[in-house]
Amino acid sequence: MNSTLSLAILSGKGGVGKTNISLNLACALHQLGFKPLLMDCDMGLANLDILLGITPTANLQDALMGQTPMKDVLFSIDKGFDVLPAASGVPELNELKPELRGILIDRLEPHLSSYDYVFMDLGAGISENVQTFAALASVRLIVITPEPTSLTDGYALVKVLNNRFGMKDFMVLVNQASSAKEAQVTFERMHKACLHFLHVEPVMLGHVRLDSKLPEAVCRQKPLLKYAPSSPAARDIMAIAEKLQKIRLSMADWLADRSILHRPTDTASTEEALA
Ligand SMILES: Nc1ncnc2c1ncn2[C@@H]1O[C@H](COP(=O)(O)OP(=O)(O)O)[C@@H](O)[C@H]1O
Ligand SMILES: [Mg+2]
Secondary structure, three states, rough: OOOOOOEEOOOOOOOOOOOHHHHHHHHHHHOOOOOEEEEEOOOOOOHHHHHOOOOOOOOOOHHHHHHOOOHHHHHHEEOOOOEEEOOOHHHHHOOHHHHHHHHHHHHHHOOOOOOOOEEEOOOOOOOOOHHHHHOOOOOOEEEEOHHHHHHHHHHHHHHHHHHHHHOOOOEEEEEOOHHHHHHHHHHHHHHHHHHHHHHHOEEEEEEEEEOOOOHHHHHHOHHHHHHHHHOOHHHHHHHHHHHHEEEEEEEEHHHHOOOOOOOOOOOOHHHHHHH
């Protein structure tokens, strides 16, 4: 019976905080006693290794396109906390072809059941790669910031995934918010646009405050949760991790009947979905 929750971390616009949110949510859940796997799925600008200050010897591309067994690619950063690193700039993987998609699922899935959470940290935008991982995961988390461009790009992402795969369930995390109030207003704008134009109702997962400790942690190549655990953003992320665990429990029956990764069925091409 499956109990692993896979989450795709998405955004329309780059630099909104996806990688830091994925990393620190995984850290927070590990601190709460759960086993997370953090997958670097940003084949364009893979940088989880840099944020962690690690130098993995093999990566996802080696396991997909070469001879390296998947288990040798998993990099343990702590007991029960692994990272699946990626390399930057492998065009075949950025535009993931259906054949590779199948190989990815077949090779990856057998290794996932020992984890409680699988976080897929994706690149920004709507590349084939992003759409594939978004469709593979059980839950899609869209990261937005209060900037208007982040909101419109986030909406465009929901639109494409909804049109192409018929996806209706999205969670939203507002990052870099100056207050809970600003986060709520930002979420409501997104919710209103999705409901009005797409008849989709995203759900607010939570918000993370703008916090100067976060760029400091990045410079020190340490997760914020380790570098400044009592900083406002770290506390927000811990609260979101606790909420996520409640959500995973409430999804137990649904998860039990599903595979950890889902083979997507396209209902439209990207061009049609964008129209
Ligand atoms: N809550 C926050 N408070 C302050 N700065 C942030 C916050 N979230 C992200 N940042 C800044 O944004 C930068 C980009 O974050 P990153 O996680 O790499 O984004 P993405 O993966 O979406 O491109 C970080 O290096 C950091 O400087
Ligand atoms: Mg990133």
